[in-house]
Amino acid sequence: MYGITDFSDSLNSTKNKFYGIKLWVFDIAGTIVYEGNLVYKTVCNDINEVLMRAGKSDKQARLELCLEYSAMSELFEQLKAGGRNVVLNTGYDAKTASEIFTTLGWSVGNQVNASIIADDVDEGRPDPDMITLTTKQFNVDNSQQVLKAGDSGINIEEGKNTGCGLVLGVLSSAQNEQRLVKYSPDAVLDKLTELKEFI
Template sequence: MKNIKLAVLDMAGTTVDENNVVYKTVQKVINDKGFNLSLAEILAHGAGKEKHQAIIDVLRECTDATDITTIAASAFENFKPELEHAYEQLDVKSFDGVQAAITSLRKRGIYVVLNTGYNTQTATSLLGKLGWEIGKDIDGLITSDDVTNGRPAPDMIFKAMELCQVTDPKTVLKAGDSTIDIEEGKRAGCGLTVGVLTGAQTAKQLEKAQPDHILSSVAELGKIC
């Protein structure tokens, strides 16, 4: 087993069960521009990314649109109000066993930081709906607003390391439900990269990024660290 000092965990689909509401909202604002894309296409090309970038990448990969920059900017402008409306009606919870697993890691002296392609407002809203507090339930939250470069760049992991005063990336575990989470962990030089099957992508899809482990859930992290 690795000498893990910090676990950096993705939010939606990894620790937080929000029924894919964010990606369903991405799907809606894109399709409102005259497209007919499936949720599977949105997840395949947008999962784990800062949402403006996700919209750009989905349009680039799944449509023959020529003015992608303009369409994406307009769709993203609609994204935040649409998401706020969706969240007002949403029952957010953590996946079974996740809170207990996080508590267990922290009791063993392992820092737990959540990171996300969401902006700070959205991520903080999610934490509030869960009733989780920084310093009480987790050690930190890093969002796309906190860094210059979003996933798969390693900036958010480095920010989490700085927050927790962890200097060696080999003592860091990164877990997430999408290949971009795994790529982020590998670019940061993390000692362990872990895919989980509670969210956006299947085991076959996750295997393409060659994680060290694929688990059913974050609840199983105690088996490997």
């Protein structure tokens, strides 16, 4: 098993990496979601409508995968309060990303420090261009000071190709732990908000 418990057991050798992370980059679709909370069914439906209009019906969010607003916002606030920058990145185009942000009620400068999309760079994932652009925006010269977390193998590859100090898989989407481990992340979390215990 290669989950959060095992990662906790090796904190003596890895916790210092968290202290050195200045830029926290999170994938949007599939990563910032929470299992089993149907309270946000309407939000899920709204997001699905946005994705369908963008021709991304294959990326539809399952109804049991709904946004955990309070916990996610608390995580972002905790990170920013410690002087860290929170960035969301996605392979979606500008229109789709903007509509998703509007649906969530999130905006750059409030919940997050920045948002980087595939339209902003020449090459999308798994190339490092999106994260590299982010490091330039926040004057982070050392990629070891960057954390990348995502729910798919291509997210993990993006982080590793950038040379991020920490690359995490998140089990909030369709890919299971066994599949994510094949991409050799530093750890696999059940959900993104588990990061709170390492901040």
